[in-house]
Amino acid sequence: MLDNADACMALHDPLAEPMQCTRYRGLTLTSHFQPIFSIAHGRAVGYEGLVRARHDDGRPETPATLLALPNDGQQCLELDRTCRTLHMHNFARQASGQAWLFLNLNSQYLVTERPDIGFTRNLLQATGIPAHRLVIEIIESEVRDQAQLKQFIRYFRELGCLIAIDDFGAGHSNFDRIWDLEPDIVKIDRRLIQDASNSPRVGRILNGIVSLLHEAGSLVVIEGVESEHEALLAIAANADMVQGFYFAKPQPRLSDPQGVAEIFASLRRGQQWHSVKRHADLQHYSRGIEGLFQQALVEFAAHQQFVQSSTRLFSDPRTVRCYLLNEAGYQVSPNVYPLHYQQQLNRRFAPLQCGDHANWSHKHYHYRALKQPGVIQISRPYLSVADSRMCITLSQTVHAGGMLHVFCCDLDWQEQSRHCSAAEP
Template sequence: MHNAALPLPTFDAGAASAAPHAPLAVPMQFTRYRGLSLGSHFQPIFSIAHGRAVGYEGLVRAQHDDGRPESPAALLAMPRNGRECLELDRACRTLHMQNFARQASGQAWLFLNLNSQYLVSERPDIGFTRDLLQASGVPAHRLVIEIIESEVRDQAQLKRFIRHFRQLGCLIAIDDFGAGHSNFDRIWDLQPDIVKIDRRLIRDAGNSPRVERILNGIVSLLHEAGSLVVVEGVESEPEALLAIAANAANADMVQGFFFARPQPRLGDPPGAAERFASLLRGRQWHGLGRSADLQHYARGIEELFRQALAELAEHQQFAPSCRGLLNDPRTVRCYLLDEAGYQVSPNVYPLHYQQRLNLRFAPLLCGDSANWSHKHYHYRAMRQPGIVQVSRPYLSVADSRLCITLSQTVTVDGLRHVFCCDLDWQDR
């Protein structure tokens, strides 16, 4: 094995493929490595908006001469040093480029994993990818170089290689973000075109509303950084619904066994567009269901809230007007804001909640003279006076717990105020 693109013999992938498609029009290529035959499989990466594959990740598949498969992990453990690792990495990239180029792929991207750790440690000639592009005929703008940024310690050297790939016209993707030592500093520094979210985040988000919110926040931050986002490792319908969350920070693309398994042949699996249309409809109903759940939860206490407003308007005494609300187990606190958003009353807590107050957040518990004009429950109430507003769930700075807030304008001492009541939400 050497650093130039390998001359690869061919075999008929149509006969070898287990895919439920017609045989390939052209034979696929393979190469030999330490008694194994190496071939290419391609896993589609789907655009959520388009409902079709817009890229394919090249994955190596190895088998013995008797047809027994060898695991990718075992194959990648065979090289004995960094130089041999780099040579195997290059052999796989050459194989995938040639097999990709031999198939009709439209304008789709080819995602190629690049072992950035050995690329940096071995400091090879940076002309290999340029020569490979020329030999395969694949335009540079259709090649996405995937790197795992957490593997690399020499950031300056990695940036030099990334700059070279960009000068060629390739795109850069960060793989497995959210795993290991991934951090946003590297994102700001490397400025990838695409970031692939590690599978563990989507898996954990399916079991925890808190992780789901973190995932949505990560997607939003990556978008702010100028990167498109792929959620990879999607293996079930609930995970697919989370990935395309219509009422959260949308990911742009998805990848995983739920949508398509790797196959030698490029192309959308049957019914891909219909599946995405169904998922989007399901997510919209799911979002409506969440909104309805929020409204239902608030509606149960809305009559008590209106009674408190009426009593405050009549008697002009804040704390006594809250008595009915404070008897409801959902109530966390009540407080009064002026037109400018300043809190003009102390927080009034129900007895059942006073016993749960976390004194670790004592510096934030007192709301006197705090200004909440930037909060949606204040400015929405001011824009629509006389209408009860129900906020989205949010993390309260007062005690670091999730809550929703009911708010409405009320006249006190001749001036317009906003009456607020926080309800406990806590990962419902």
């Protein structure tokens, strides 16, 4: 229960209206706001309201301890409403332009307690905040009654609020609920960006998640960005917005930190540089074998002996397989492997290792070669279906026996994977 339902005045600022605080079980609760930045705009487009608690002697209390104080669902809902009321009043007291206010809503207790759904509508009227500037954050994995949750979401949407799914990628999150709830915004759990900073494989997964969420019609925020490297990964993943200590810590006052536009400009330049470097790395990695590749093409054009022509490429230890496609994309040769790689083939993928009559016309190395005939194409790293390993492919059109073919050579990328985490488009 609230010790004192009346808000107290705190954080006096002679240049701004004083902020509110409230009492709860011997603690003083105040609002802090953490900016959420648009990568494209280089500025804050929203602020997440976060509660801070202190004892009377000034000692801070952790949010986790505060949230553990209620004894039942009704008390949890009451604390949740207390925090939302505090944040909305403090947000309304400050100049915020058109920025959103992100508010966490304890959706599990909203569903189980089934309170009067007019609370948010009345709070919007009391604070004067337009409904379209309020983003309701829901942790979808904590709700068991999906139908009831959808009913509340429908109500918030009818009010004009936006819906955000929070902490996606943690716990039991799944895409089925994204398709079902159709959120306006999805906030990706901070653990994903942390793991992506240490693993190119997770980086590729993050890229794929962002792409899928965009296909579902949701904007994407990556939370917990705490370093330049993580910020660059978020930009590379094509996220729309970022949030984290690298850009700004939560503060009582709304603010766009000084120099943040320059930070984003620098990050965009850094991402462009990394893209150029990745391309240069690919060029450098394949440069030593391009001469052998051209010799193999000349030999194949002259004699139409594909296996014999491919053998020339096996003097380079990076070569893992060669194969020949026709103009329609059908594989017209078997996969040809060097002896050292045949011994490494994982027989678990045997059903995929025979390329006879397979069609690869949808693959980048085929259609790009046809688009630029006579020019060597170098793919970005991608996962080969033939052995479930990362590789890059050199490909080029070649005329032989009166027909147009695409000659392909795969190079192992395992040792290089730490340098490039981009998925092949």
